[in-house]
Amino acid sequence: MHIKSPSPSNGSLLKIAVEELTKQGCSVTVSDLYAMQFEPRATRNDIVGHLHNSEAFNYGVETWEAYKRGCLSEDLVEEQKKVREADLLIFQFPLFWFNMPAILKGWMDRVLVQGFAYDFSKIYDGGLLQDKLSLFSFTTGVSQEIYSKEGIGGDIRYVLWPMQHGIMHFCGVKVLEPHICYAPENVSEEKRKEMLAAWTQRLKTLWKEEPINCSPEWYFK
């Protein structure tokens, strides 16, 4: 089976990040979800062995219990290990339907389980992944004008709320400004080169950046 990721330009942006950060002396680990054929479906198979309550299966409860017992499936353990060791998580993807593609949403659904990423009162600023930074880097199909307050797509920040606030902030992860390449497939070769150069340039001073103030005001002001 031969699987290619949906958008070629995301490959270039990934490559740039790996090269630039490696050059800086960072240790970079890539989870290429398509290449890994990463499973996006949250099912009973994520728990090895017996269930906590096999009468009424509840994914949240079962993965939490399995995490504590060390009984999560191997692919999840592997991804959690990468997250645990990381200072910065960069999510690189093409925007699909105002959101991340299902394969990446599945990574969020399955990897960030209770006990690992958050716990009872350990959410938002108290989340379990407080020592980490995140950055959503993505390409869109349409122009920046569309994703504005006056555009039919609305402010691009509306799209970022569930990802940045609902997932990363929820787990305590700090969020750097998103990096958005608007409609790279509709622009000139020169403009595309500029986009790639801008990403390289930003990465050079990334570690000096301050996280955004992840409050409703940032998104809906």
Added chain:
Amino acid sequence: MHIKSPSPSNGSLLKIAVEELTKQGCSVTVSDLYAMQFEPRATRNDIVGHLHNSEAFNYGVETWEAYKRGCLSEDLVEEQKKVREADLLIFQFPLFWFNMPAILKGWMDRVLVQGFAYDFSKIYDGGLLQDKLSLFSFTTGVSQEIYSKEGIGGDIRYVLWPMQHGIMHFCGVKVLEPHICYAPENVSEEKRKEMLAAWTQRLKTLWKEEPINCSPEWYFK
């Protein structure tokens, strides 16, 4: 392999909808994505036979071309047939990370391809699925107070923007008020029964409802 859907209460809500709508004389078709082991990953495998451009794989372009040639994979053709025949699409799911679970996001990513659900200037009110209604019915893990303007989760409508506006409205599908069961697992058995009864009750007059005004004002007022 035995796969169960993540939340039991969504099963009850689905069952109620099927029973009530069938009783009304509607012909009801269910796509139980977990039971179908629905594939959420958007890959080259969604195109049967040769690619339009095998040098630089672009999922959007390839599925659009494959749709026109009648070369989409069988599972997608099957789902598109169901959508084509439907007057109303009800999406029943547990909210995962401020969004639908990956398996349902994958349904959106793979089924609603260009040519079928929208086309060049045929988007939003001009979308290709204008004759249809949709309804997002979901359960949450936390209470209604959390999902309010003052709550840490923000207004629940912020969460609805990418789904209702970014997907359904984009394809021309009209949107009925969402149906939300807040934290069914944290409430009393009696309150749960009330929730189920409220859903049954709403379904009785569903066809008389007017779609919401799917504009930024509805979401961010």
